[in-house]
Amino acid sequence: MESIPARETIKRLKVAKISLFTPTTLQQILNNQNYNTIHKTLMRLESQELIIRLGKGKYRLSDSTVSSFTVGNFLLQPSYISLETALNLYGILSQFPYISTSITPLKSRKVNTQGIDYEYVHVDKSLFWGYIKTDDYLIANPEKAIIDTLYLASKGLRGANYNEWDLERINKPRLISYAQKVRYNPFQKLFAKLLLI
Incomplete structure (x- = not known):
């Protein structure tokens, strides 16, 4: 199959409002099923610094402004922002x-990009629930970020x-309701201590 010029490829991604993508996404945008052509296109775009490789099969347009939270969700799917990051964001x-x-x-892992x-x-x-879509990423709501942290602790x-922790703005009925869904005795004991403060 004939390759599409680099600038045209970037234009198509931008028209589709796609900043983060995989080879499969690129195949769909270019209406091209040939893996070799897609692979060569990705290599060409990367060598021209029009895209940045974030990890295996994960790319970002070089001139796009994408939040680190959005990238975090994109690098490993399914996932949602939680624990210390969410607790800090919510002021807890x-x-x-x-x-x-x-x-x-999925399996625990660490990634640097x-x-x-x-x-x-x-x-x-x-236990994979209690998150919301904010802007263009998934994040635990404040109560679920607390539950996730206590569960792992x-x-x-x-x-x-x-x-x-600053629990002033927490929805306590929701927090208690969430905690009741976690059927693990050590968690329940730790949660009871949290309620005493």
Whole structure:
């Protein structure tokens, strides 16, 4: 198949409002099913610095402005921003995390791209809920970020300095309702301590 010029490829991605993409996305945009052509197109775009390779099969337009949260969701799907990152964003945790933390039902992993560290922490599929779409990324709502953090702390996988948290703006009925969905005794004991502060 005939290759499409680099500028035309970029134009098509921009018209479709796509800043982050995979080879499959590019195939759809270019109406091209030939893998070799797509691979060569990606290599050409990367060598001309029109795109940036974020990881295996994950790309970003060089001149696009995409939030690190959006990139975090894109690098590993499904995932949503949670834990320290969400707690800080909501003003619950005052300390600024140096790693963008997310929850996933997939295997835990760490990724570094463009100087940003992303951490994906595994939870069972039954706990993969309580997130919302904000702008163009998925993030735990404040109460679920607390539940995620306490759950992982109760398993000994993470610390939770809940004495330092600002819980003033938390929807306590929702928090309690969420906690009741977690059927794990060590979590329930830790959650009971949180309610006492």
